[in-house]
Amino acid sequence: MAYFLQQLINGIALGMVYGLIAIGYSMVYGIIGMINFAHGEIYMIGAFVSIIFFTLLGMLGISWAPLALVLVLLAAIVITSLYGWTVERIAYRPLRGSFRLAPLISAIGMSIFLQTYVQVTQGAKIKPLQPVITGGITFTDASGFTVTISWIQVLIVVLTVALMAGFTWIIAKTPLGRAQRACAQDLKMAALCGVDVDRTISLTFVIGAALAAVAGLMATLYYGVIDFFIGFLAGVKAFTAAVLGGIGSIPGAMLGGLVLGLVEAFWSGYFSIEYKDVAAFTILVIVLIFLPTGILGQPEVEKV
Amino acid sequence: MNTAIRAPALADRVKDAALAAFVAFALLAPILGMETVVGPDGRLTLAFHFDLVALGVAIVFIGRLLFGGLVAGRLAVRREGGPISRFLSRYSTVLGAAGLAFAVALPFLPFSSRYVIDVATTVVIYVMLGWGLNIVVGLAGLLDLGYVAFYAVGAYSYALFAQWFGLGFWTCLPIAGLLAAIAGILLGFPVLRLRGDYLAIVTLGFGEIIRLVLINWHEVTGGPNGIADIPRPSFFGFPFTRNPGEGEIAFHQLFGLEFSTMHRVIFLYYLALGLALITNLFVLRIRKLPIGRAWEALREDEIACKALGINPTNTKLTAFALGAMFGGFAGSFFATRQGFISPESFTFIESAIILAIVVLGGMGSQIGVVLAAAVIVLLPEIARELETYRMLFFGAAMVLIMIWRPRGLLAHREPTIRLARRGGAA
Amino acid sequence: MKTPILEVEHLSMRFGGLIAVDDLSFTAFKEDITAIIGPNGAGKTTVFNCLTGFYRPTTGQLTFYGHFGPVLLERLDGFRVPRHGLARTFQNIRLFGGMSVLENLIVAQHNALMRASGYTLLGLVGARGYRQAEAEAVERARFWLERMGLLERADWPAASLPYGEQRKLEIARALCTGPKLLCLDEPAAGLNPRETLELGELLVELRDRHGIAVLLIEHDMSLVMRIADHIVVLDYGRKIADGPRERVKRDPLVIKAYLGETEEEELPPEVAADLAAAGRGA
CATH class of the missing domain: 1.10.3470 (ABC transporter involved in vitamin B12 uptake, BtuC)
Known part of the structure; x- marks a missing residue:
């Protein structure tokens, strides 16, 4: 039972990270109907900016964890968002209305470019981070098993829930959210009604990147090591989460992330750790085949 | 992209290029400018490469000044093979x-x-x-x-x-x-x-x-x-x-x-x-x-x-x-x-x-x-x-x-069959 | 006595809460040009999409008397419909833009050519039977190109044709599948008056000379009223009139629902009188 609980906790924390990345996929898909393949790399850049700023702050002598954390969070969000914005501006905006495969190929090119860019500038070696937050809450059950909720896991859950709440408010109540929902319905019509479509799409990428930056920071804290390649797997898994939850649906992305995180935690806990990535891909294939609209997605009627 | 409509004044172009350079700086400074290196004690330290960042920013500034607005505007038009x-x-x-x-x-x-x-x-x-x-x-x-x-x-x-x-x-x-x-x-x-x-x-x-x-x-x-x-x-x-x-x-x-x-x-x-x-x-x-x-x-x-x-x-x-x-x-x-x-x-x-x-x-x-x-x-x-x-x-x-050129650099497509030379293409 | 080619019985199509087509029944005959008319959003294109297998109707039976005898369309996958002899065009033209005009017409004869090429194997070795089949396919394409006046354009990329010619090409392509019934979704949209006139002549010719029945959705009333033998009128997914052109033309419900009150002054005097009578009766 304790073991089960431990896996449950690990799964939830992991799932929240996936969910944060998945929202970026889902939003972009909802608004312009493309898969932003470079989104995984944006997450990776978020992780790198975090680790770079932790190191920088360490060198500057700022070692009080809460302050360092807030500063790094801000830096990661600002710089990663700027990356998200630039990617859209350079690689996707000129291709709106181009032929079907063009944005996809451009996105893959962007993904390769960003990955190699970090590899070249930061080196291919893995980067270890000195633990910033340590410890946690430990419970011991009757049979002597212990369950640990680390402070990092607590932070992940709290921060994710807070972000989700703020984010839901933005979508539901603000003019930006309204513009976004309008664009998701019909880009052309939204433009005709005076919505600044370019700006709305840009902001969508910025928000997606900001959430990915938070996810990157969390993953850096959680795992303690990163390298330039982490964006690939995380990207595919988060995409799986987005599809599982119903692509285009934001609560769906979070839900999908949680399901995927739990499946992965229990899979590695009870079956084999080697095949945990295979599990994620298998879920993706199964979902796409049997439940292509996901759990919370809207059925898509083919427009003839 | 509305800059393409009329030739923008030099001041505008400089402003635009400066903005691009600023964005480039913000993008390059952390990733390119500060390289994380694992030190001898196993902890990370930073190696600074701000010379490269300066170079990158300069390239973006000059490039944007000279070709600003052209990249997305004019190149996208050429779809057919050249x-x-x-x-x-x-x-x-x-x-x-x-x-x-x-x-x-x-x-x-x-x-x-x-x-x-x-x-x-x-x-x-x-x-x-x-x-x-x-x-x-x-x-x-x-x-x-x-x-x-x-x-x-x-x-x-x-x-x-x-x-x-x-x-x-x-x-x-x-x-x-x-x-x-x-x-x-x-x-x-x-x-x-x-x-x-x-x-x-x-x-x-x-x-x-x-x-x-x-x-x-x-x-x-x-x-x-x-x-x-x-x-x-x-x-x-x-x-x-x-x-x-x-x-x-x-x-x-x-x-x-x-x-x-x-x-x-x-x-x-x-x-x-x-x-x-x-x-x-x-x-x-x-x-x-x-x-x-x-x-x-x-x-x-x-x-x-x-x-x-x-x-x-x-x-x-x-x-x-x-x-x-x-x-x-x-x-x-x-x-x-x-x-x-x-x-x-x-x-x-x-x-x-x-x-x-x-x-x-x-x-x-x-x-x-x-x-x-x-x-x-x-x-x-x-x-x-x-x-x-x-x-x-x-x-x-x-x-x-x-x-x-979304169809690739060499994208001229020959039909698989022509009416002009009847059956000749088969 | 006319022979039915298509019998639509109690067709309904629901998208979530929206009822796009509501209990529609009508029969199209082999010797007729049948027109489905109705205001925007009346469910006309949905009917087409149900007929051609793009949508699975919620309820209803669609019997088509095709090349191999009667067949229930609602049970077929979309791509199996054409081989029974039902071809269609689209409201927003769907050509293979990057391919040449001729290639568009050859692709339309895909299934026959696939068989002739021994599902590619014979074609790979360049068997004579296949070359002959291909030559025949080219001949058929040439015939329709000539009829449409597109012969000069045969080797052009389809996307480079002007709009009117793209419409013609799409119809030619549908004809190359060898249909018994041709379904046209707003074929006159975007055509100039002369082109519309030619289109009318073509459809009449298809009916009279080639024995191809036509089912069309059209907004251009002058065209419908000139060539349609039989008109079905939809409004909000329901059928409000069905019958020979002359009768539908005078149907007060049609005039009210479709043409709308604002156009009253343009109506022929006898229709306006009918309408007035209907209004008093209600």
Whole structure:
């Protein structure tokens, strides 16, 4: 039972990270109907900016964890968002209305470019981070098993829930959210009604990147090591989460992330750790085949 | 982009360029400017490269000042192939024949050496992979990001069949192709009904699944260590060895030559060339058959295809299976050439390279693929230090080409049949 | 007595809460040009999409008397419909833009050519039977190109044709599948008056000379009223009138629902009188 609980906790924390990345996929898909393949790399850049700023702050002598954390969070969000914005501006905006495969190929090119860019500038070696937050809450059950909720896991859950709440408010109540929902319905019509479509799409990428930056920071804290390649797997898994939850649906992305995180935690806990990535891909294939609209997605009627 | 309407004042342009430079600074400063280095005590420290950041910012500023607004505005208009593309397609037969003659003569040209032939063999394999993937991406318009999986299936099929059943290369070649095609069908059957972008990510996932299985299924695949001692090919039963086994005749004995290790190298080169040519002939031929036209039609409009009675799933499946088959052929050639294979050779980056060849060459263009493959393989050969920068360049090139010429650099398409010369094209 | 070619019985199509087509029944005859008219959003295109297998109807039976006898369309996958002899065009033209005009017409004969090419195997070795089949396919394409006046354009990329010619090409392509019934979704949209006139002549010719029944959705009333033998009127997914042209023309419900009150002054006097009578009765 304790073991089960431990896996449950690990799964939830992991799932929240996936969910944060998945929202970026889902939003972009909802608004312009493309898969932003470079989104995984944006997450990776978020992780790198975090680790770079932790190191920088360490060198500057700022070692009080809460302050360092807030500063790094801000830096990661600002710089990663700027990356998200630039990617859209350079690689996707000129291709709106181009032929079907063009944005996809451009996105893959962007993904390769960003990955190699970090590899070249930061080196291919893995980067270890000195633990910033340590410890946690430990419970011991009757049979002597212990369950640990680390402070990092607590932070992940709290921060994710807070972000989700703020984010839901933005979508539901603000003019930006309204513009976004309008664009998701019909880009052309939204433009005709005076919505600044370019700006709305840009902001969508910025928000997606900001959430990915938070996810990157969390993953850096959680795992303690990163390298330039982490964006690939995380990207595919988060995409799986987005599809599982119903692509285009934001609560769906979070839900999908949680399901995927739990499946992965229990899979590695009870079956084999080697095949945990295979599990994620298998879920993706199964979902796409049997439940292509996901759990919370809207059925898509083919427009003839 | 409304700057394009009237020539903006210099002050505006400077302001715009300064803004771009500021963005560039914010982007470059952390990642390029501060390199995380693991220090002697195992902790991270930073190495600063602000000279490079300054250089990058300066380039962006000047570039933006000179060409601001042009990049997205004007380049995007040119969709059709330019004069080079038209030239290449008009003289494609002549160029193709000249290229072929060069390829055949290569081992006997004065500058030829073992190194040159080795590199040329690699180019030819990539050409073949490019042509194979072109069936799927260029003709059928299906984005396959896991093509390397079929390459791996081919390579491992050959290695395993040779190891376990002692089968020779020529027996294994068709088996490898067949198994790769079956893998293509097994993957394609459930997923080809999906939208194009879903298909892309599923194939990517499939490529990873195959690689993870290869790594983790130690008993069969040897895990991360791979499979060594894969039998080398023989000249139709005559091995390339100095001292052939009992009752065997070696290649050099057969032709009364002095033994030389070059024989095998040259033979492998011709083998690759032969396989590539078969691929090419096959593609040229099938383009003019109903199935090939149906692929292109599907690429253009799937709904219209359905309304004309074309079964989209089966049609895509054929493209997928045939593309996979050529990947499988190339894979078994790869295995016999290397004599050793491991999962490391079949990563996503390999799929990305093959896709880059197809995209840069112009989807559907045969000669374009040859040129792109040559560039991609030769670039790091010319300067070793370019190896890491290679993917940087290709990533950027893929984006730029999609913006500039979405149908690829060489995108002039010849109809598969013409009314003017009746039946002449068939 | 006319022979039915298509019988629609109790067709309904629901998208979530929206009822696009509500209990529609009508019969199209082999010797007729049948027109489905109705205001925007009346469910006309949905009917087409149900007929051609793009949508699976919620309820209803669609019997088509095709090349191999009667067949229930609602049970077929979309791509199996054309081989029974039902071809369609689209409201927003769907050509294979990058392929040549001729290739578009050859692709339309895909299934026959596939068989002739021995499902590619015979074609790969260049068998004579296949070359002959291809030559025949080209001949058929040439015939329709000539009829449409597109012969000069045969080797052009389809996307480079002007709009009117693209419409013609799409119809030619549908005809190359060898249909018994041709379904046209707003074929006159975007055509100039002369082109519309030619289109009318073509449809009449198809009916009279080639024995191809026509089912069309059209907004251009002058065209419908000139050539349609039989008119079905939809409004909000329901059928409000069905019958020979002359009768439908005078149906007060049609005039009210479709033409709308604002156009009253343009109505022929006898229709306006009918309408007034209907209004008093209600």
